[in-house]
Amino acid sequence: MTLAIKASGLAKAYGEVVALNGIDIEVEQGTVLGLLGPNGSGKTTTVRILATLLQADSGSASVGGFDVVTQPDEVRSVIGLTGQYAAVDEYLTGRENLELFGRLFHLSKFDAAKRATELLDRFDLSDAADRGIKGYSGGMRRRLDLAASLIGRPNVLFLDEPTTGLDPRSRQGMWSVIENLVSEGTTVLLTTQYLEEADQLADRIVVLDHGTVIAKGTSNELKSQVGGDRIEIVVESSADVARASELIQEFGSAAASIEDVTKTILLPVAGGSTAIVNIVRKLDENKIAIADIALRRPTLDDVFLSLTGHATEDNEESSAPAKGRRGRKGRS
Ligand SMILES: Nc1ncnc2c1ncn2[C@@H]1O[C@H](COP(=O)(O)OP(=O)(O)O)[C@@H](O)[C@H]1O
Numbered sequence: 179m180t181l182a183i184k185a186s187g188l189a190k191a192y193g194e195v196v197a198l199n200g201i202d203i204e205v206e207q208g209t210v211l212g213l214l215g216p217n218g219s220g221k222t223t224t225v226r227i228l229a230t231l232l233q234a235d236s237g238s239a240s241v242g243g244f245d246v247v248t249q250p251d252e253v254r255s256v257i258g259l260t261g262q263y264a265a266v267d268e269y270l271t272g273r274e275n276l277e278l279f280g281r282l283f284h285l286s287k288f289d290a291a292k293r294a295t296e297l298l299d300r301f302d303l304s305d306a307a308d309r310g311i312k313g314y315s316g317g318m319r320r321r322l323d324l325a326a327s328l329i330g331r332p333n334v335l336f337l338d339e340p341t342t343g344l345d346p347r348s349r350q351g352m353w354s355v356i357e358n359l360v361s362e363g364t365t366v367l368l369t370t371q372y373l374e375e376a377d378q379l380a381d382r383i384v385v386l387d388h389g390t391v392i393a394k395g396t397s398n399e400l401k402s403q404v405g406g407d408r409i410e411i412v413v414e415s416s417a418d419v420a421r422a423s424e425l426i427q428e429f430g431s432a433a434a435s436i437e438d439v440t441k442t443i444l445l446p447v448a449g450g451s452t453a454i455v456n457i458v459r460k461l462d463e464n465k466i467a468i469a470d471i472a473l474r475r476p477t478l479d480d481v482f483l484s485l486t487g488h489a490t491e492d493n494e495e496s497s498a499p500a501k502g503r504r505g506r507k508g509r510s
Pocket residue numbers: 192195196197215216217218219220221222223224
């Protein structure tokens with residue numbers, strides 16, 4: 179196994195604030211690592227250390243086989259970095275921005291122009307190439323920023339929250355662009371606070387909270403840590419909740435739990451779809467009317483919640499006031 183990124187015991191404090199508490203990270207060449215965590219968990223600090231923009235207080239790290247402290251120039255020659263906020267010049271056109279980056283990478287004028295055209299085409303920016311980027315949408319800016327970070331043909335790419343603030347459609351666009359890069363063999367370290375983003379793009383996930391790694395593994399490994407499938411049954415009448423729960427217990431893999439207010443029964447199960455059929459039949463035989471029944475697989479939201487006891491910041495915002503499955507789970 180060849181490691182494109184290896185970090186051991188990275189720690190960093192800003193004065194009194196401990197941003198990183200001694201974290202280990204390994205990213206195999208050609209794979210995507212999702213560094214997942216809420217605001218302030220230490221994602222950007224990690225990226226800045228690995229990209230040689232910031233020195234750790236302790237620990238060590240290498241990128242592309244080069245030490246970030248003793249070989250920073252070599253590290254910089256193999257990496258690309260896209261920040262949380264697009265680092266492009268407002269007053270230039272998309273094409274001019276890319277040509278400028280090319281020149282900064284010591285490409286000849288001819289080669290810089292050629293590379294700019296190539297990248298504009300690839301990121302679906304050809305039509306807007308000669309317009310000032312002041313008029314670009316958020317999604318276009320991110321694509322331009324990503325294009326700029328690819329000028330030097332990096333082997334290792336750092337994407338710091340590449341889709342934060344984008345609308346769902348632009349987010350999908352970024353995802354497919356990133357998937358293309360990965361399919362060409364680029365190693366990617368991607369930070370995100372979006373669980374679906376890590377789920378969609380990352381081969382392996384490292385979960386950060388308060389500067390500490392609280393979990394790592396594939397998305398499936400993380401999900402199985404919080405338990406298997408559950409069936410959620412809502413009965414029509416609150417008078418039936420307790421009896422229904424007793425009747426269906428035999429199909430569960432663990433004790434059912436009840437939420438009286440919502441007339442809901444949650445039953446952990448091993449074989450989800452078979453259990454649904456059995457439950458429906460059993461309740462029907464006993465004349466208990468079902469308002470709703472659904473199979474719930476654990477999501478990364480559940481993982482984060484169970485590991486930290488709190489949802490990601492993003493989710494707290496979007497689910498407030500407490501409503502829907504996450505809020506309900508919080509009260510149970
Ligand atoms: N330049 C800085 N000065 C002081 N504190 C900082 C600075 N940069 C980050 N921090 C703090 O360090 C912690 C980690 O921040 P950061 O790495 O930016 O997290 P994330 O990218 O996950 O939001 C936070 O508590 C943040 O407030």
